[in-house]
Amino acid sequence: MFAMMKELPLSKVYQFIEPGPVVLLTTQVPGTKPNVMTMSWLMMLEFEPPLIACVVAEGNYSFAALQKQHKCVIAVPPANLAKIVTDIGNCTGGDTDKFGSFDLTPLPASQVEAPLIGEAIVNLECRVKDSQMVKAYNLFVLECVKAWETPKLKDAPMLHHHGYGHFSVDGERIHIKSKMR
Amino acid sequence: MFAMMKELPLSKVYQFIEPGPVVLLTTQVPGTKPNVMTMSWLMMLEFEPPLIACVVAEGNYSFAALQKQHKCVIAVPPANLAKIVTDIGNCTGGDTDKFGSFDLTPLPASQVEAPLIGEAIVNLECRVKDSQMVKAYNLFVLECVKAWETPKLKDAPMLHHHGYGHFSVDGERIHIKSKMR
Structure with missing residues (x-):
């Protein structure tokens, strides 16, 4: 079940990324099912407009979608989704319908095709702003263009990944x- | 007081950065006192050799030291240092002898001039590997060349910064x- 969302001012986006949570990254290539991956290598680059750097390895199904669509959503899951977060990290969108398999609720975003996740603490609609460092480091610079918070989950604990x-x-x-x- | 350190295999460095802790960054320009700043915008870029991306704003005293020396230490403080971590973030090395003021123990590193911090969970000796993104984003790519852990603090809780x-x-x-x- 998911709770109501409301818009989060862009000036507050950093408060949810700076703490270093594990996040979910959603992408959507038109004509295919939306995909979601687990991601831990990301950081803030600028407060406002919010810029976020993230590493998406070339082998990931999401890498191709990001390269093609230049759009994504970063969703910060609450800690009680740890099992889902881990299971998503253990399979590929190449052969799995992850939203169908993992009982997450995809909701329409306003600025991008990729879906919001109904169960997340915050959802950040992002566009790829700079792909210059993709070749050397698989590093994408994203600009958050619209942000949503779920007030009911405002103080929900986040997850931090220590490996394996x-x-x-x-x-x-x-x-x-x-x-x- | 600080406890004994032992070498941490470079393959395990990511386990201490991926969780998204607040860290301390030390630098040392020869002929001056070592400096330390508080930093929250950093992430892993590669497992091994460990590459770490971090943002050091141009106004910081440490920015000039990094640009000049290309060396630093990233120290992950345990949560009980929260007051010191915050106070360090509230002053500048331009007019404060931070190691003297804040009761941290600088210890000699093996590969870089910047000091280790005796009270940290881990200390990562780093060299600047890539400065290409400094101009656009104040983003430095560091390579960790030697790492130390304090076994007594192995499971000490880390701090995650949500702003202010x-x-x-x-x-x-x-x-x-x-x-x-």
């Missing part, structure tokens, strides 16, 4: 007075 | 059988 299915789940939240953005 | 001094601290660890590296 070992995750840490967000625990305590602390606040120390800071000028850091 | 709001952190989540690693809580529960879970393991789901996975082929994902």
Whole structure:
């Protein structure tokens, strides 16, 4: 089941990527089923407009879709989706209908063809802004053009991947007075 | 107080960066005091040799040191250093002797001039491998050439920054059988 989403100001996007969560990346090539992959190699590059760097290995089904469509959605899953997140990482969109198999709810995005994920904490609609580093590092620079949050999941713990299915789940939240953005 | 370190195989470096921790970056320009900054925008680019992409804003004191020396250390602090990590992010090496002010222990590295941090979970000695994206994104590609872990802190929780001094601290660890590296 998924909860209602509302628009997230682009100036707040970094607050959901900077903590280093495992994310899901969705893509959609017209005429085919949408695909989703698990991704942990990403970071913020700029606050606003939000730029995000991510590595998508050339062997991935999503690599071709990104190269072709230049559009995707980054969805941050809550920690209770750990099993689904891991299982998605263990198969390929080449032979699996991942949305059909894994009980995620694809929802229409507003700016891109790739679907939002109904169960995610936030969904970031992105366009490929710079492919210059794809050849050397499989690194795409994405610009987030529209963002959605699920208020009900605002404080849901995220997942952080330590390799081979070992995750840490967000625990305590602390606040120390800071000028850091 | 700091505990004993031992060498960490380079093949395991990603296990400490992929989870998305806040890190400390140390630099050392010969003839000056070592400096340290707080950094949250970094990610893995390659498993082995380990390549790490990071953003160091041009205004930072560390930016000039990196541009000049091409060497640094990335140290992953345990969550109990949250106050120090935040305070370091709130001042500049231009007018503060950060190691002197913040009660961190600088230790000699083996391959670079920048110091290790005695209190860190891991310390990664790095060389700048690629500066091509500095102009567009302040993005440096680093190669980790030597890595150290502090066995006593192996399972210490890391910090994840959500903006303005709001952190989540690693809580529960879970393991789901996975082929994902």
